[in-house]
Amino acid sequence: MAVREVLVAPDPRLKAKAKPVGKVDDAVRALMDDMVETMYAAKGIGLAAPQIGVSKRIVVMDLAREGEPAEPRKFVDPEIVWASEETVPCEEGCLSVPDQYAEVERPKQVRVRYRDENDKVQEIDCDGLLAVCIQHEMDHLKGVLFVDHLSALKRSMILRKVQKAQRLKAAE
Ligand code: GNR
Ligand code: NI
Numbered sequence: 001m002a003v004r005e006v007l008v009a010p011d012p013r014l015k016a017k018a019k020p021v022g023k024v025d026d027a028v029r030a031l032m033d034d035m036v037e038t039m040y041a042a043k044g045i046g047l048a049a050p051q052i053g054v055s056k057r058i059v060v061m062d063l064a065r066e067g068e069p070a071e072p073r074k075f076v077d078p079e080i081v082w083a084s085e086e087t088v089p090c091e092e093g094c095l096s097v098p099d100q101y102a103e104v105e106r107p108k109q110v111r112v113r114y115r116d117e118n119d120k121v122q123e124i125d126c127d128g129l130l131a132v133c134i135q136h137e138m139d140h141l142k143g144v145l146f147v148d149h150l151s152a153l154k155r156s157m158i159l160r161k162v163q164k165a166q167r168l169k170a171a172e
Contacts, residue, residue, distance in 0.1 A: 001033045003041040004052040006095045009162055014096055015143040018050050018057045021076050024119040028058070028076065032117060035060040036072045044095045046133045048140030051096050059137040063129055078114035078138055081123070083107035090132045092146040099165065100158045104149045106135050 007014055021028055031054065039047040039060055046061040057077045064071040088108045093101045109127045112134055116122050126134050136146060147155040 001030075001037045004034055004038045006038065006042055006047075006051050007053055008166055009097050009145060009147070009159055011096075013053050013055070014050055014140070014145060016050065016055050017143050018048075018055045018141040021056050021058060021115075024076050024115055024117060028056075029117055031056075032058060032060055032074045032076075036062070036074075040070075042095050045129075046137045047095065048137045050140050050143070057141050059134070059141070061130075061133055061137065063133065074117050075112070075114040075134070075137075076116070076119075078112050078134070078141075080110050080135075080138065081113050082111040084109040090129075092132065092136060094136070094146050096140075097145060097147060097158060097162055100147075100162060102146065102150055102154060102158065104136075104146050106132060110135060112138075 031049070035047050035049065035052065035058065038052060039062065045063055046059065049056045049058040059075040059078055061073045062071050084107045086108045087105045089103045089105045091101050092104045108131065109125065110131050111123060111125050113121065113123050139145070147158050
């Protein structure tokens, strides 16, 4: 297992549409282990493969609170098969848009079909933080960041701050 580097906007690899995985084999399982390790190292609650420069439809997540046992979840080729009409706002952040937060409105509930690490088809009903996070992660598979849901003005303000912070970090 290895911690990978998390890409930061405006990296063009974050804008690409990820490819379906097809079969879940040992290589995919090893990649998902790296993703989980990278997510924990970065203190995120989710991570999509494009964030480590891998253009594949893979998402990992762990919503367990600090002090609770780890609960890593892995989703291959996830699809939203149903979304509620009702939407809710939630304050979102992203490891690829470090230290920036903004409210995004999304469907309150979604049903997601995916394949697990044993290549078995599963369906899960999502609500609350799980619904927010899985929609945020699945956006990454389309090359969409949470800032793309904001006004052009808010988006450019946030991306400018991120670029400035990255420049300062590079100059350290
Ligand atoms: O760690 C993360 N926290 C978070 C908070 C609110 C809504 C979505 C997220 S996902 C984010 C990790 C990340 O960037 N995943 O792509
Ligand atoms: Ni993100």
